[in-house]
Amino acid sequence: MGKKVAVFRKEHFNAAHRLHNPDWSDEKNQSVFGLCNNPNYHGHNYELVVQVTGEPDPATGYVVDMKILSELVQEEVLNRFDHKNLNLDTAAFAKLNPTAENIAMVIYDLLRARLDEKLDLKIRLYETERNFVEYPA
Amino acid sequence: MGKKVAVFRKEHFNAAHRLHNPDWSDEKNQSVFGLCNNPNYHGHNYELVVQVTGEPDPATGYVVDMKILSELVQEEVLNRFDHKNLNLDTAAFAKLNPTAENIAMVIYDLLRARLDEKLDLKIRLYETERNFVEYPA
Amino acid sequence: MGKKVAVFRKEHFNAAHRLHNPDWSDEKNQSVFGLCNNPNYHGHNYELVVQVTGEPDPATGYVVDMKILSELVQEEVLNRFDHKNLNLDTAAFAKLNPTAENIAMVIYDLLRARLDEKLDLKIRLYETERNFVEYPA
Amino acid sequence: MGKKVAVFRKEHFNAAHRLHNPDWSDEKNQSVFGLCNNPNYHGHNYELVVQVTGEPDPATGYVVDMKILSELVQEEVLNRFDHKNLNLDTAAFAKLNPTAENIAMVIYDLLRARLDEKLDLKIRLYETERNFVEYPA
Amino acid sequence: MGKKVAVFRKEHFNAAHRLHNPDWSDEKNQSVFGLCNNPNYHGHNYELVVQVTGEPDPATGYVVDMKILSELVQEEVLNRFDHKNLNLDTAAFAKLNPTAENIAMVIYDLLRARLDEKLDLKIRLYETERNFVEYPA
Amino acid sequence: MGKKVAVFRKEHFNAAHRLHNPDWSDEKNQSVFGLCNNPNYHGHNYELVVQVTGEPDPATGYVVDMKILSELVQEEVLNRFDHKNLNLDTAAFAKLNPTAENIAMVIYDLLRARLDEKLDLKIRLYETERNFVEYPA
Numbered sequence: 001m002g003k004k005v006a007v008f009r010k011e012h013f014n015a016a017h018r019l020h021n022p023d024w025s026d027e028k029n030q031s032v033f034g035l036c037n038n039p040n041y042h043g044h045n046y047e048l049v050v051q052v053t054g055e056p057d058p059a060t061g062y063v064v065d066m067k068i069l070s071e072l073v074q075e076e077v078l079n080r081f082d083h084k085n086l087n088l089d090t091a092a093f094a095k096l097n098p099t100a101e102n103i104a105m106v107i108y109d110l111l112r113a114r115l116d117e118k119l120d121l122k123i124r125l126y127e128t129e130r131n132f133v134e135y136p137a
Numbered sequence: 138m139g140k141k142v143a144v145f146r147k148e149h150f151n152a153a154h155r156l157h158n159p160d161w162s163d164e165k166n167q168s169v170f171g172l173c174n175n176p177n178y179h180g181h182n183y184e185l186v187v188q189v190t191g192e193p194d195p196a197t198g199y200v201v202d203m204k205i206l207s208e209l210v211q212e213e214v215l216n217r218f219d220h221k222n223l224n225l226d227t228a229a230f231a232k233l234n235p236t237a238e239n240i241a242m243v244i245y246d247l248l249r250a251r252l253d254e255k256l257d258l259k260i261r262l263y264e265t266e267r268n269f270v271e272y273p274a
Numbered sequence: 275m276g277k278k279v280a281v282f283r284k285e286h287f288n289a290a291h292r293l294h295n296p297d298w299s300d301e302k303n304q305s306v307f308g309l310c311n312n313p314n315y316h317g318h319n320y321e322l323v324v325q326v327t328g329e330p331d332p333a334t335g336y337v338v339d340m341k342i343l344s345e346l347v348q349e350e351v352l353n354r355f356d357h358k359n360l361n362l363d364t365a366a367f368a369k370l371n372p373t374a375e376n377i378a379m380v381i382y383d384l385l386r387a388r389l390d391e392k393l394d395l396k397i398r399l400y401e402t403e404r405n406f407v408e409y410p411a
Numbered sequence: 412m413g414k415k416v417a418v419f420r421k422e423h424f425n426a427a428h429r430l431h432n433p434d435w436s437d438e439k440n441q442s443v444f445g446l447c448n449n450p451n452y453h454g455h456n457y458e459l460v461v462q463v464t465g466e467p468d469p470a471t472g473y474v475v476d477m478k479i480l481s482e483l484v485q486e487e488v489l490n491r492f493d494h495k496n497l498n499l500d501t502a503a504f505a506k507l508n509p510t511a512e513n514i515a516m517v518i519y520d521l522l523r524a525r526l527d528e529k530l531d532l533k534i535r536l537y538e539t540e541r542n543f544v545e546y547p548a
Numbered sequence: 549m550g551k552k553v554a555v556f557r558k559e560h561f562n563a564a565h566r567l568h569n570p571d572w573s574d575e576k577n578q579s580v581f582g583l584c585n586n587p588n589y590h591g592h593n594y595e596l597v598v599q600v601t602g603e604p605d606p607a608t609g610y611v612v613d614m615k616i617l618s619e620l621v622q623e624e625v626l627n628r629f630d631h632k633n634l635n636l637d638t639a640a641f642a643k644l645n646p647t648a649e650n651i652a653m654v655i656y657d658l659l660r661a662r663l664d665e666k667l668d669l670k671i672r673l674y675e676t677e678r679n680f681v682e683y684p685a
Numbered sequence: 686m687g688k689k690v691a692v693f694r695k696e697h698f699n700a701a702h703r704l705h706n707p708d709w710s711d712e713k714n715q716s717v718f719g720l721c722n723n724p725n726y727h728g729h730n731y732e733l734v735v736q737v738t739g740e741p742d743p744a745t746g747y748v749v750d751m752k753i754l755s756e757l758v759q760e761e762v763l764n765r766f767d768h769k770n771l772n773l774d775t776a777a778f779a780k781l782n783p784t785a786e787n788i789a790m791v792i793y794d795l796l797r798a799r800l801d802e803k804l805d806l807k808i809r810l811y812e813t814e815r816n817f818v819e820y821p822a
Contacts, residue, residue: 005512006548010541014265016153016180016222021333032334034341035220042220043153043180045265053548059432060443061510066542067445083172083179085153099335101279120548128151128182130284131340137280137327137394142786143822147815158607169608171615190822196706197717198784203816204719236609238553257822267558268614274554274601274668288813290701290728290770295470306471308478309768316768317701317728319813357720357727359701373472375416402699402730404421405477411417411464411531425676427564427591427633446631453631454564454591456676494583494590496564539562539593569744580745582752647746649690678695679751685691685738685805 002055006122007063009050011073013082016043017098020087041085046103047126048077050111054119064119076110100127104135139192143259144200146187148210150219153180154235157224178222183240184263185214187248191256201256213247237264241272276329280396281337283324285347287356290317291372294361315359320377321400322351324385328393338393350384374401378409413466418474420461422484424493427454428509431498452496457514458537459488461522465530475530487521511538515546550603555611557598559621561630564591565646568635589633594651595674596625598659602667612667624658648675652683687740692748694735696758698767701728702783705772726770731788732811733762735796739804749804761795785812789820 018041019033029037036042050073054063084090086098092106104125112121126132155178156170166174173179187210191200221227223235229243241262249258263269292315293307303311310316324347328337358364360372366380378399386395400406429452430444440448447453461484465474495501497509503517515536523532537543566589567581577585584590598621602611632638634646640654652673660669674680703726704718714722721727735758739748769775771783777791789810797806811817 003516003546004548005515006545007512008543008545012265014179014181016178019335023333032339038220038222038226040222040225041153041178041180042151042222043178044151045182056510056512056516059434061430061508061513063512063544065443083175085175085177085179088177089175097335099330101281101330101337102335104279105277105330128149132282133337134280134282135277137278140790140820141822142789143819144786145817145819156609160607169613193784193786193790196708198704198782198787200786200818202717234609236604238555238604238611239609241553242551242604269556270611271554271556272551274552286813288727288729290726293472297470306476312768312770312774314770314773315701315726315728316699316770317726317730318699319730357723359723359725359727362725363723371472373467375418375467375474376472378416379414379467402697406419407474408417408419409414411415423676425590425592427589449631449633449637451633451636452564452589452591453562453633454589455562456593494586496586496588496590499588500586539560567746571744580750645746647741649692649741649748650746652690653688653741680693681748682691682693683688685689 004053005056005063006051006053007066007069009052009066009069009073011048011050011070011078013046013048013078014043015046015081015084015086016041017086017093018042019097019099021097022095041087044127046081047132048073048107049124049126051122051124052115052119053122054116072111072114076114077107080110100125100131100133101135104133108135141190142193142200143188143190144203144206146189146203146206146210148185148187148207148215150183150185150215151180152183152218152221152223153178154223154230155179156234156236158234159232178224181264183218184269185210185244186261186263188259188261189252189256190259191253209248209251213251214244217247237262237268237270238272241270245272278327279330279337280325280327281340281343283326283340283343283347285322285324285344285352287320287322287352288317289320289355289358289360290315291360291367292316293371293373295371296369315361318401320355321406322347322381323398323400325396325398326389326393327396328390346385346388350388351381354384374399374405374407375409378407382409415464416467416474417462417464418477418480420463420477420480420484422459422461422481422489424457424459424489425454426457426492426495426497427452428497428504429453430508430510432508433506452498455538457492458543459484459518460535460537462533462535463526463530464533465527483522483525487525488518491521511536511542511544512546515544519546552601553604553611554599554601555614555617557600557614557617557621559596559598559618559626561594561596561626562591563594563629563632563634564589565634565641566590567645567647569645570643589635592675594629595680596621596655597672597674599670599672600663600667601670602664620659620662624662625655628658648673648679648681649683652681656683689738690741690748691736691738692751692754694737694751694754694758696733696735696755696763698731698733698763699728700731700766700769700771701726702771702778703727704782704784706782707780726772729812731766732817733758733792734809734811736807736809737800737804738807739801757796757799761799762792765795785810785816785818786820789818793820 019036086093104123108123156173223230241260293310360367378397430447497504515534567584634641652671656671704721771778789808
């Protein structure tokens with residue numbers, strides 16, 4: 001059995017969002033989500049780190065070609081979410097609350113579908129420098 | 138004449154915005170502002186560095202008390218702009234295009250009005266890690 | 275079984291400390307701990323990253339509310355250690371050597387006691403940008 | 412059984428390198444490695460994070476003494492690779508393609524041979540801020 | 549007279565180089581430039597910050613369009629220096645020693661020639677996180 | 686007249702300190718300096734950026750040799766302040782309140798006395814990531 005290496009590619013996108021549960025009253029939304037419930041939205045510079053794990057190809061010394069990985073993230077993630085309003089402009093968050101947790105899980109599914117089965121995938125997403133998430137944990 | 142020291146305090150706020158000139162057609166706005174013209178807004182983690190220059194008080198060794206400076210920024214800047222939609226939720230950008238340049242100039246005016254005349258003021262504002270502005274230059 | 279996400283909250287505190295083993299001679303302490311054994315103390319800006327892992331609540335999309343987690347860290351960690359002399363001002367390090375390893379383990383115990391059993395906890399503590407620890411490993 | 416803590420030490424080195432597979436034609440090398448195949452080399456500031464995991468010694472509170480770990484990295488890694496051309500100046504990459512994956516695996520082997528068997532080792536290597544690897548995964 | 553704002557755009561490139569004065573003996577070069585004189589080159593991740601100062605255009609709120617500035621840097625700087633050996637692959641450093649000071653002055657001249665005369669220009673160049681330069685001072 | 690370039694060297698030191706004015710009552714000290722007045726001290730990782738401005742030497746392309754500048758900072762600043770209690774262990778702050786402003790001015794005087802008169806000097810000192818100072822302003 002070969003030796004596994006994890007490779008990481010960092011990308012970023014800027015987006016507006018609002019945290020809101022449509023099954024709740026305005027009061028409950030306000031009380032749970034506070035400032036993040038602002039009906040006119042606020043926004044973030046999201047920093048995304050995509051981690052791909054596998055055995056390096058002996059011919060290249062690469063687990064994956066970072067250029068190809070970066071293009072895949074551009075295609076599946078940045079084209080969908082960069083400079084967008086997550087709640088209004090994207091199918092993924094039309095009904096799903098765009099918390100960092102949910103955004104990371106959605107990005108995982110988008111990239112997992114495009115990645116070789118032999119490779120493991122993990123997503124780290126920074127909403128701010130002080131708040132970030134990782135999926136799967 | 139005394140010796141002047143500059144002190145810097147870093148704060149941050151998250152906001153949604155959209156770049157748009159209402160005197161222009163949609164086509165011209167789209168062509169000039171590109172993705173930043175998205176009618177549903179996008180957003181940023183703004184990093185704000187407030188620079189205050191003056192002579193340290195011999196009794197304290199402080200140019201200004203950083204706690205007081207931080208509270209002033211909270212009051213005048215963060216309470217106004219944090220978790221807001223700059224275009225929709227703030228008087229300052231109801232008609233003024235919220236570019237980084239204009240946001241820095243607005244923050245300068247808000248803080249200048251509250252600061253001792255003997256102190257000089259400069260604003261640095263990061264819209265992203267790669268795009269930032271300083272006023273006055 | 276649900277899907278687990280890890281969420282991270284970064285906080286910081288500033289403290290003085292000294293590394294010292296009271297069972298050893300001054301010579302041995304000096305030889306093992308070097309500059310860190312200075313009897314008059316030195317200090318650090320500690321950066322603390324608290325990692326909490328669990329299943330997101332379907333109603334909120336949160337593993338934990340970051341505001342509540344941040345308040346818990348304020349209460350249990352920052353109020354105890356920020357702007358303190360770890361050796362002289364804290365019960366935790368009255369007898370325990372305040373290495374980064376031990377500080378991380380103490381913080382783990384303080385937060386573990388306050389956190390829901392269903393959630394996993396990990397502590398990362400930066401003593402400097404170049405020296406940091408993680409517990410449990 | 413004791414409690415394990417991971418400690419991390421960050422170091423850096425600057426080096427030139429070129430990605431190239433001598434079994435391939437120039438065309439294939441150029442097509443696979445692109446700009447990184449430049450025959451005259453390019454270079455990086457490599458940031459290296461060495462992670463060592465074990466039980467803290469009750470007498471010191473240390474998993475390992477960071478000064479000793481830093482000296483070991485100096486001896487085995489920096490003396491070999493800092494301010495070198497990895498392809499031309501080092502035995503390790505005379506025949507092995509110096510991708511980040513392979514550099515991390517080589518550094519692991521160099522340090523593993525010098526570290527107490529009770530301690531676990533992991534290497535994280537940043538080639539740029541946006542591209543990095545970890546071994547073992 | 550209008551109000552001037554400085555805008556900053558951060559870019560990066562990776563390159564190999566060697567410090568060497570052909571008028572000196574090998575001994576003198578070795579003694580002055582040390583490790584940086586390695587005949588086989590070493591390399592860096594250069595971080596470049598381009599500062600442009602002027603009055604914001606009232607119609608856009610921009611001093612310069614960051615997209616256009618970024619494309620100009622791509623054309624004049626990155627295409628010339630990224631993934632290159634500065635000494636061997638570039639006309640600018642065929643005879644000029646590629647110190648950070650000289651690289652910053654060369655980049656200034658390249659961009660100055662392409663920028664509107666009404667705009668002021670300053671270059672900041674990081675050779676490493678700990679060594680950087682600014683021109684003009 | 687030649688062209689001036691500024692070069693910057695970043696170093697760091699860790700120290701304990703306490704803010705206190707011996708001419709004031711304990712109550713007044715507590716009210717002005719708050720947590721920073723803790724009689725048992727607290728501490729910081731100070732990041733120091735030394736800026737030296739002058740004309741590059743045509744023979745080397747250097748304003749100053751960074752190795753020599755780094756050694757000068759080691760000798761005059763780090764040996765005096767690193768892993769020290771600024772109030773108790775240093776002559777400079779035996780009577781002078783160790784605010785960031787005063788520390789920067791003291792470091793300026795120490796380095797100014799050792800630097801060629803043709804070179805200009807400026808000090809930037811980070812007490813935390815969010816609080817820093819520059820002298821002269």
